[in-house]
Amino acid sequence: MYQDLENKVAVITGASKGIGTAIAERFGKEKMKVVVNYHSDETGAQETVAIIKENGGDGIAVQADVETEEGNQLLLNQAIDKFGDLDLWVNNAGMENSHETHELSLEDWNKVINVNLTGVFLGAKTALAYFVEKNKKGNIINMSSVHQQIPWPTFAHYAASKGGVKLFTETIAMEYAEKNIRVNNIGPGAINTPINAKKFADPEQLAATTAMVPMKKIGEPEEVAAAAAWLASAESSYVTGITLFVDGGMTLYPAFQDGKG
Numbered sequence: 058m059y060q061d062l063e064n065k066v067a068v069i070t071g072a073s074k075g076i077g078t079a080i081a082e083r084f085g086k087e088k089m090k091v092v093v094n095y096h097s098d099e100t101g102a103q104e105t106v107a108i109i110k111e112n113g114g115d116g117i118a119v120q121a122d123v124e125t126e127e128g129n130q131l132l133l134n135q136a137i138d139k140f141g142d143l144d145l146w147v148n149n150a151g152m153e154n155s156h157e158t159h160e161l162s163l164e165d166w167n168k169v170i171n172v173n174l175t176g177v178f179l180g181a182k183t184a185l186a187y188f189v190e191k192n193k194k195g196n197i198i199n200m201s202s203v204h205q206q207i208p209w210p211t212f213a214h215y216a217a218s219k220g221g222v223k224l225f226t227e228t229i230a231m232e233y234a235e236k237n238i239r240v241n242n243i244g245p246g247a248i249n250t251p252i253n254a255k256k257f258a259d260p261e262q263l264a265a266t267t268a269m270v271p272m273k274k275i276g277e278p279e280e281v282a283a284a285a286a287w288l289a290s291a292e293s294s295y296v297t298g299i300t301l302f303v304d305g306g307m308t309l310y311p312a313f314q315d316g317k318g
């Protein structure tokens with residue numbers, strides 16, 4: 058646990074399931090106060106809040122659409138109204154779907170870019186405006202993916218959004234470094250979350266994915282949450298603009314693992 062996190066206020070977008078929930082639960086253990094954003098899964102968000110409280114923290118569930126400025130502003134307002142401040146913003150909400158690119162509709166392209174990339178911009182903008190106004194040492198964590206680096210056929214919109222998140226993060230990390238605002242990325246690989254449930258329930262697909270991970274296993278959401286807690290804490294005080302991959306080595310060219318090449 059990181060003692061400096063106690064009583065810190067965090068917004069986490071997309072925290073009704075998966076990695077967002079795991080981060081919220083971990084922040085509960087850190088005794089933080091968490092705005093648990095959800096889009097449509099109110100039950101999941103309420104369950105997350107209950108676990109945060111059981112773990113020793115505090116939380117509220119807030120429905121908001123991260124694709125809009127009003128949605129992000131509402132999350133900030135709730136943090137201030139309920140918990141008095143904002144210390145950390147985690148842009149976690151994301152989505153994916155698979156289409157061959159010549160058949161990918163403009164609607165699907167726009168939806169994925171709006172949630173995964175524009176949502177990160179709007180969340181970061183909202184948090185930055187508050188930190189700058191208050192002259193506050195702030196912290197932003199963006200959820201990217203190994204696919205900010207690894208091309209992913211039939212997921213061109215998703216890969217494009219995550220590639221965008223990478224350079225967006227690096228750019229604003231540089232832009233706000235002198236103001237003591239740190240901005241970092243986390244790049245999860247194959248993680249045991251609802252987004253992957255169907256894929257990993259199929260033994261063949263599970264084996265195919267595991268084969269692409271040098272550690273030969275799927276990651277757990279808690280392992281991503283541990284990275285988020287470290288980036289949130291003062292233990293990472295001199296770290297900004299990085300992507301911390303939590304991927305069992307997936308980004309290390311696993312095809313070379315047997316020494317051929």
Ligand code: BGC
Pocket residue numbers: 153201202203204245246247248252253
């Ligand atoms: C995706 C997962 C995928 C993983 C590795 C993640 O960004 O959300 O669906 O399994 O990358 O390819």
